[in-house]
Amino acid sequence: MKNAIEVNNLRKEFKAYSSRSGLAGAFRDLFTRNYKIARAVNDISFNVKQGEMVGYIGENGAGKSTTIKMLTGILTPSGGQIKVNGMNPHKEREKFVQTIGVVFGQRSQLWWDIAVQESFRLLKKVYKVTDEQYDDHMNHVIKTLDIEPLLDKPVRKLSLGQRMRCELAAALIHNPPLLFLDEPTIGLDVLVKLKIREFLKEVNEKYNTTILLTTHDLSDIEALCERVIMLDEGNIIYDGALKNLKDTLGDGKELQFQFLEKVDLPAVKKLTAALPVKWEHDEKEQIFTANMQNNDELISQLIAKIVAAFKIKDIKINETSTEEIIRNIYEKGAVEVG
Structure with a gap:
């Protein structure tokens, strides 16, 4: 499979x-300026294969947008x-822009004072899209994103959610093989986000x-991308499968039990002594919490033992969220995932 990005x-x-x-300093600045070199992106290397959906993530100032601007020819x-x-x-600027679509969440490519369809017509001419190509492709895009009304x-009369759906459609007028999305769901409500995610999956x-895709909303990454590239202070600190990140760096699973009858902690600990589990007990809420590694077989054994011995009111199974894992990575620095 060929690389779309190298x-x-x-x-x-x-x-x-x-x-x-001071005044003396300001006077000296008139003749000689002090300056320093700030490195936004620091000798990074990666490839993206054709057809991949990759999350490019990092904190503010990590170098994400700078990278996107270089990849799109802006910088x-x-x-x-x-x-x-x-x-x-x-x-190869002129030829190159015919092959990409770009959506910057905080910048518009649509003309502010004219109707959306007029912007589409202008972009159609810019990209030299024929009427037949436009009708064949854009009728489907317009219907799927529900922007016909x-x-x-x-x-300028559109809400943020409406405008972002139109921005996405505008980026796809020439049906480019590569799409750059920089914070495309920023500030959007849940329903609009879901619509955009489903549409991106379909296009892919x-x-x-x-x-x-660059975004601070990790639920976008989880919904769309199997691979993530993490950037910190201009350096890549992780490039690989999102699943590996969760499996390796997730702190196991947490099982919460509530019982229909009074149960004491020593009895629960004695029952599960043969399993690698740590118990906590919230006496006020009467919640027993079991912390253990993310192993389906061990979790099944634990639940079987508890259910066989006690009457259960409720069970909840929680795993470490992707957001929490990534926050921990940024606090600790570069990460090795086996």
Whole structure:
């Protein structure tokens, strides 16, 4: 399978000026400026195969948006090599932009004061899309994203959720093989997020569209991406399957039991002494919590022993959330996943 994105030792540096303090310092700044080099992206390398949906995640200032801007040709790298859809985004600009779609959650590609459908018509001409291609592809996109009632409205009259659905449709007018999404669901309600996620899955399956997604909403990543690339201070600290991250770094599972009759903690501990489990007891709520490793066989044995011995009112099984795992990684730094 071919690579849609190839990144080797990619680096981006910015020159940041610093002012001296006081009047004398300000006067000296008129003639000589102090500056330092700030590195936003630090010699990173990764590949994305055609048809993959990859989550590109990190805290604010980690270098995510800077990377996306270099991959889309908006910024020129300070060093390293990029090949996207077999092209250099900066040297083959006109040809290159025909092969990508971009959605920046906090910036619009639609014209503010004209109707959505007029923006679509303009973009259709920009991308040299024929009437037949447009009708064949966009009728499906418009119907799936439920934006037909919005087409004759000016963009400024749309809600955020409505505008983001139109932005996504606009990015797909030329049916690009590669889609960059930078915070596409920022500020959206749950129903709109679900609609956009389902649509992205469908586009990926139907057209084998490659999608690189940056977002702070990890539920988007879990719903769409099997692979994640984690960035911290311009460095890649993890690149691999989301499942491996959860299996290796999840702190096991937590089982909560409530009983129909009074049960004491020593009796529960004695019953499960042969299993690797740690018990906690909330006397006020009468909740018994078992902490153990994420092993289906051991969990089944524990539940079987408890159910056979006591009358159960309720059982809950909780696992460490992806958000919690990733927060722990950022606190500890780079991670090794076996």
